[in-house]
Amino acid sequence: MQSPATHADLTIATAVMGVAVIMIGGWLLGRLATRLRQPVVVGEIVCGIVLGPSVLGLLPGDLTGRLFPAEVRPMLSAIAQIGLLLFMFMVGWEFDRGLLRGRGTAAVGVSFSSMAVAFAVGAGLAALLYPRHSTTGGHHVPAAGFVLFLGAAMAITAFPVLARILSDSGLMHTRVGALALASAAISDLLAWCVLALVSALVTASGPAAFWQTMVLSLLYLLAMWYVVRPLLARLFGRLAGGRPANLMVLVAGGVFLSAYASTWVGLHSIFGAFVFGLVTPREPADTLQVHLRRPLSTAGQLLMPVFFIVTGLSVQIGGLTWVNYVELAAILGVACAGKLVGSVLPGRISGLPWREAGLLGLLMNARGLTELVILNAGLSLGVLDTPMYTMMVIMAVVTTGLVGPLLSRFEPASAPDAATRAPADTSPAPIGSPQ
Template identity: 60%
Template structure:
């Protein structure tokens, strides 16, 4: 009995040491990425991949398994899930209908066009790739689920990463930047809806089960909009005047996790519950809620999300990609870029934008970042992606995000140059969400 307790203590100690390693590696490579004029998330994703089998695992002594033993990984996954749900709450919170004011039609056109084209190209590419990724571990992957998921994964634009890039390039107040941010906000909501549909199809055992999931999802949305949102607004009005009391934070965090539990129970994944709860969260009083709720939760997310990167990186094995796999990877990156670049630039041109501005809009909408990793991990948990496809899709997310900054026409800030206080850029860059 004593040896069992000692073994449990050693596992927990390994988890704590692993978190420390992840935080240090993510911080160091995040600063390197910043120095290279890339979002910190690029360095943190690379840190996760480097600590996995793609780099550290190639060294003698099986260092990846020594540092991250199999027994510790479920605990790391649990920590990563908490950070991920808090992050998804923040994404839902950041969606602001004011972004669409004066540009709603154009933003909707850009978003719909980029999603439709990216989804169609992703679906077509899935037809070519499916014969090589239809089985994994004796489990048959449905073509419909695989193709729908590929389409959804190609459709994503990472709203928080895009906001950070716009702030650092002083483009937040420009017409192109404002349109890109508004389009990305619409894009994210639509893409999450598509992924929710994919999750429902994958988890349903038949037409009857799918119908049940659909009805429960509609009921969930109705309850969130008609019951939870008014109650939450009333609680905020009653408790949050000049500061946020502890009991309000407890209510919000408990609501976040209960909402995630509800969507998991329905069959459409926990991340949708976290996103939905953030989406219905009251925004007023803005400064009180941002200082007392949003920023503290963002800080929690900022600490825990690097653990999500290492959990992701442990599933990425670049060495497993063969010669033909590199052709698949090239096709994935090409389709991902074409869908967003052409899909976003075309409605911009039709709306009267210059070629240069329309091209910039397409480049911005091609940013995927952390949001793509969230979707890819959902694909793995749903059994839609095998490890090789997961690796290639993670690399696609890395490439499409890293190429955004260098392709923008105006020069970025220096790595050590602060964003001027009081500007729209400083308010977005200082929102607390580390991307």
């Protein structure tokens, strides 16, 4: 019989072995995804599903259980959480307000319309599905929280994944590409606000607790903007000039403390990381590029595949019934139609021809990694049961995966000319490009 120390060592070694399998599998399927004109994130998400109970777990010998036994999953979840918090910091930090310069009115119109339509039809579908998914783990899910959450999840456009798609397809500097990117940035900010409301609704034990959470959240945001932001500006000024290597320690510690603070006030930890990114200085750009963005990007590339595997371990496609597949078809139809209708019409009003307006609607349908972040928050908050979580993950993969193959059908027939290129932006470029 093994001693406790030996068993503990073996558990840690098994977790390390699992991380190795995750990294290699994510890299292989990521390369395959790029060959199929898909973002790397699609391959990594599929890798998580393949290594989980939906595929590998169906084979004899319980391979999923051997690779990721129950005792190592908390370790993997902790690693995934660190990667997720750093990713959310980067999303907030790289939000570029210069995207709105010269196209703010059109971007606001597209973002509000695409989100409003997608949210409305998603919330309507959620109200129909709620009776079958009103209980999770023996706990009752508030109807308002469920409906608001699914509406927000349907309205998401993955800003980082969209930026990668536009860069790979050469559409980044076209009028429709710039409009899609700016609209996605605004939509994501609005979606995070809705998700914060859902988080407060679900975690609060009653109306008094809900309003307490909202007041504490407001105080937290005010403290981050008026206290932490100027303090960081001073610290960055000192460290960038003398000890830039310490910037990474300062930021990582700040991300985790902000995540703890947002959890304490009643919000999900991802909001703390995101808000900390918003208040973190962007200058001096050259120093931060070397000492902050590159290390964080490397850490994200190493840690985020673990997040996909943890996601995949909760996806159980084999557990879906025929009724669930009917629900899945409705979810896919509503998710695509809501974004298309909500984007194409304001695109036409802003002056885009029908072909480019259709391209705009297609691009706004990319949900990718941001959707998975939202869904994992819903799972941890107890808003989604396993079948609904599985269906929503499939929707995220399908809607993102459709963009690449359909892109050529909507692209302008000729190379973009001066009329279709985005207005020149003379503001400093953001620190790095989203992955």
